[in-house]
Amino acid sequence: MNNETSTVQPRVSQTRAFDIPFLRYLWKHRLLYLLSIPGIAYFILFKYIPMGGVVIAFQQFNIFKGISGSPWVGLDNFERMFAYMEFARILKNTLLLAFYDLLFGFPAPIIAALLLNELRSMAFKRIVQTAIYMPHFLSWVIIGGISLAVFGQEHGLINHVRDWLGLERLYFLGDESYIRSILVGTGIWRDMGWGTIIYxxxxxxxxxxxxxxxEIDGASRWKQTLSITIPALLPTITILFLLQIGHFLDFGFERVYVFLNSLNQSAGDTLDTYIYRLGLxxxxxxxxxxIGVFKSVVGLVLLYIGNWLSRKSTGEGLF
Structure with missing residues (x-):
């Protein structure tokens, strides 16, 4: 009798354990959680654990003494950041580039998706979709080389056309008045296809x-787009807009560095290239x-504000 009780008891306790809703749900989707382990490990190792290094922003960090041996300086580094005129100029560049990218770059894939949706020929639609999507796979080094072939002063395509028209050659990549347009424009050309697929x-x-x-009610294609397509896209637009707002000051290091030179640096230098130059x-x-902590805090604040406004206006949000 005692032997029977000892063999039955573990089974009963195991059954009761799976009566807990969370454990039952976890066991039901165990294969999905197993597949997600590499992604979870990536974020833990490369996103969350490195956050411990944020403390050096409040220290005079010495690489030989380490975090535990470096002296604490409080908010001195942040005070130095806002006291430098150079930082104010670079912050202005970053804000302007991020604003232009949001103003012109964010609507670009939406407009492209709406236009592609109106194409009746599926073959032509796939060709155009592939053509605008392919640049997404190019590195910024290659895009920098292509831009040099287009905007270069000596061998650039545009300057050759200007020669044929009898106009003076211009050094687009070395002119402060053109560098921001080139940075935003190349970003739109490279990444528009990716967003178009999502929409x-x-x-x-x-x-x-x-x-x-x-159509039965007599609505034109334009009316159908305004009344059906765009309202149906609003949740997707809202989510992607909030994600971009969260990275407002992260314009991209490679995107800027390949175009940066001594002639356009005053207008094209951003926080990412500034961090590379001073940090590394x-x-x-x-x-x-x-500076990195400052960027993260600004992104977090903008994300919360944008999410709150989105909840109030559309009822959609990230959280």
Missing amino acids: LAAITGIHPDLYEAA LQQQFSYTTA
């Missing part, structure tokens, strides 16, 4: 009966970490 996928989820009903080349780790 096209959202458009395919719209039920065809809505368009048929609108001049080894001012504490100061550049403080």
Whole structure:
């Protein structure tokens, strides 16, 4: 009798354990959680654990003494950051580039997706979609080389055309008045196709009966776009907009560095290239970490504000 009790008891306790909703849900989707382990490990190792190094923003960090042996300086690095006129200029450049990218770059894939959706020839639609998507796979070094072939002063395509028209050659990549337009424009050309695919996928989820009903009511294609397509895209637009707002000051190091030179640096230098120059080349780790903390805080604040406004206006948000 005792033997029977000892063999039955573990089974009962195991059954009761899986009566807990969370554990039952976890066991039911165990294969999905198993597949997500590499992604979770990536974020833990490369996103969360490095956050411990933020403390050096409040230290005079010495690489030989380490975090535990470096002296604490409080907010001195942040005070130094806002006291430098050079930092104010670079912050202005970053804000302007981020604003232009948001103003012109964010709507570009939405407009491209709406235009592609109106194409009747599937073959032509796929060709155009592939053509605008392919630049996404190019590195910024290659894009820098292509831009040199287009905008270069000696061998650039545009300057050859200007020669034929009898106009003076211009050094676009060395002129402060052109560098911001080039940075934003090349970013749109490279990444527009990626966003277009996301919006096209959202458009395919719209039920065809809505368009048929609108067509019966006499609505034109433009009216159908305004009344059906764009409202259906609003949740996707909202999520992607909030994600971009969260990275407002992260314009991209490679995107700027390949175009930067001594002639356009005053207008094209951003926080990312500034951090690289002072942090890695001049080894001012504490100061550049403080700048990184500042960027993260600004992104977090903008994300919360944008999410709150989105909740109030559309009812959609990230959280």
